[in-house]
Amino acid sequence: MIYKLEVKPTTNTINVLIYGCCLENKITDALKWVDKMEGFGCLPDNVTYNTILDALFKKGKLNEVRDLLSDMKKQGLVPNRTTYNILVSGYCKLGWLKEAMRVVDLMTQNKSLPDVWTYNMLINGWCNAGMLEEAFRLRKEMESLKLLPDVVTYNTLINRFFELGRSMEAFKLIDELDEHGIKPNAVTHNIMIKWYCKEGKIDKACKIVRNMEENGFSPDCVTYNTLIDANCKAGNMEEAFRMMDVMGRKGLKMNTITLNTILHTLCCEKKLDEAYMLLNSASKRGYYLDEVSYGTLITGYFRDEKANRALKLWDEMKERQIMPSTFTYNAMIWGLSQSGKTEQAIDMLNELLQSGMIPDETTFNTIIHGFCSEGQVEKALQFHNKMVEKSFKPDIVTCNILLSGLCREGMLEKALKFFRSWILKGKAVNSVTYNTLISSLCKERRLEDAFGLLSEMEEKKLGPDRYTYAAIHTALVESGRLEEAQKFTSIMVETGKINHQVVQPNTSKTPEEIDPSSISYSEKINEHCSQGRYKDALQIFEETRQKGITINKSTYMNLMNGLIKRRKSISKAVD
DNA sequence: GTAGGGTTAG
Structure with a gap:
């Protein structure tokens, strides 16, 4: 019934x-x-x-x-307070801080007063824009409104200091947390773990993981994903694989980010076929693919000069209704212009605009760079001017791209003119800007002009560095001014601008050289993996571990690939 | 376990 x-x-x-x-x-x-x-x-x-x-x-x-x-x-x-906060958060993420502040005014007018969440989002927005003074001013302002900064406020600021490499100040804030009686949470620990990983101090990162457990927080997916990524980037595939294993044993499911990390690592190792197979089998295994998954592989194909494969994957992504972000559009635009298809890249920009997305500086800079690499500086300039009219704000990168394009095409005078007017507008330049012009002047044997820019560069404390040195030194030698060349070298060395580093030859041995039996074990594991017999592969791996045999990097990658694919059966066993 | 902030992937 x-x-x-x-x-x-x-x-x-x-x-x-x-x-x-x-x-x-x-x-x-x-x-x-x-x-x-x-x-x-x-x-x-x-x-x-x-x-x-x-x-x-x-x-x-x-x-x-x-x-x-x-x-x-x-x-x-x-609209209620949450509606307004969503708008504040959205504008902050786009970097549109004026609009975000306007929403705050609006909410005040409509009697939905900003709360700690509102302030935290604004503080994060200003941090991302690199304006920490404003962020700290807002923290003061919230205190005066009796909105007490919480652990999120601190995490935001701590993370930013770490990202800027200002770790002393970050640690000072961590101490301050304690003074205010606020307990650091799992995110605070994850931020520290990320910092140590970025510094290449993975052992210290692991120490924080232990602290985290002592403080009553268990490492989560973010913790493990951070460690997996750091180990992959450092080439420690064994440790990356171990972290994936530990993650599973603790009942944590690998997610899209874990998958994307492995996809990226496979692409870096030029194992594009394996990456593609992983992408295709992942949704069957219960992973959500996203635009990052596709974007990663698309970039991988472009880097490997397989533009057609990249384009095919782009269509496949669209068919699956997975919507690309501006970041992924930028990757496509980059790939197309690298393949000499800058006009097609512009079509992409139009598509981006039509779909209601917002391009960023990278979008425009990539296209300008594309024209320059094709030797079409005039087109690059035209495009630049057209976009400036449409409120594109060229940045230091735009300036450097155009200068190098002009110099490469032998239009040095035009480059110098552009540079002067750029400075007159009060816009920032950096060492790349000066080095571009100095090396071009050197190539044209205009050494006195080069020296002029060199002193300007020194006045602004932007250099010289080893690139400046190389350009000027070569020019002096080639003009037969050997004495000056030598003098220049000694000044550079004495003032510590350059150092004569001796490159150490790499003497580390591969696992095969240490233990020949590792080859046959690696081969056996690889064979099982390629046939999808991951359980057998893992069993042999266990044997190598017990015998203390090291297997090679690429075999670890196969095992990691296998762990990802096995996820569903693992979680079933746990459930 | 119905909505909003800080940490992980390109």
Whole structure:
């Protein structure tokens, strides 16, 4: 007998569904549910709209954010504090801080006063823009409003100091946490772990993991993903594999980020076929692929000069309804211009704009660079001017790209003119800017002009460095001014601008050289992996461990690949 | 376990 359940979904039920859709990046489905609500006799509320607004903003779909906001108002709903905070967060992530501050004004006018969340997002926004003074000013302001900074405020600032390499100040803030009676949390530990990994001090990072456990936090997916990535980047495949294993044993599921880390590592090792196979089998194994997964492989193909494969993958991604971010558009634009297809790259830019996304500095700089590499400096300049009219703000990178393009095409005078007007506008330059011009002047034997720029560079404390040195030294030698060349060298060495480093030959031995039996073990493991018999592969690996035999790097990669693919069966066994 | 902040991948 079949009973028809007389249960009607409520707004809350559907909100949960919508939230789930957004988590899976299926915003179209989420919007369909909003339309279906009325049929179920319920209406969307603030939670409904806020959920989708946040997802849209996170995907950079600004046009759709505006549309949905007006729909919301048509429904008679008034934005609440969370709505405003979503807007603040969205604008901050785009780096549109003026707009973010405007939303704060708006919320104050509408009596939804900013809270600790609002301030934390603003502080993060200003931190990302590199304006720490403003971030600290906001922290003061929040204190005066009796909004006490919390562990998130501290984590934001600590992380930023680490990212800027100002670790002393970061550690000072960690001490300050304690003084204010705020307990560091798992994120605080993860931030420190990331810092040590970045410094190449993986042993210290592991010490923090132990501290973390002593403080009552168990390492989470972020912790392990950080360690896996750091070990992959350092070439410690054995340790990376071990971390993946530990992660699984602790009942933590590898996720998209773990997968993407391995995909990236495979691409770096030029194992593109294996990366592609992993990408294809991953969704069957219960992973969500995202645009990062595709973008990683697309970049891998472009780097390997397989532009057609890259383009095919781009189409495949679109077919799967996975929407590329500006970052991935930039990767496509970069790849196309590297393959001599800068005009096609411009088509990509138009597609980006049509889909309601916002290009960034990298987008424009990549195209300008593309024209320059094709030797079409005039086109690069035209494009630059056209984009400036459309409110593109050229940065130091734009300047350096154009200068190097002009110099390479022998248009040194035009380059110098551009440089002078750039400085007159009060825009920043760096050592790359000076080195570009100095080496071009040197090549044209205009040594006195080069020296002029050299002293200008020194006045601004931008150098000289080893590139400046090489350019000037070569020019002096080639002009037969040997005495000056020698004098120049000694001054550079004495002032510590350059050092005569002796490159140590790499004497480290491969596992095969240490133990010939490692070859046959590696081969056996590889064979099992290629046939999908990961269990057998792991068993042999266990044998090598017990016998103290080292296997080679590429075999570890195969094992890691296998662990990723086995995820579903592991989690089933645990569940 | 219905919405918003800080940490991991390119």
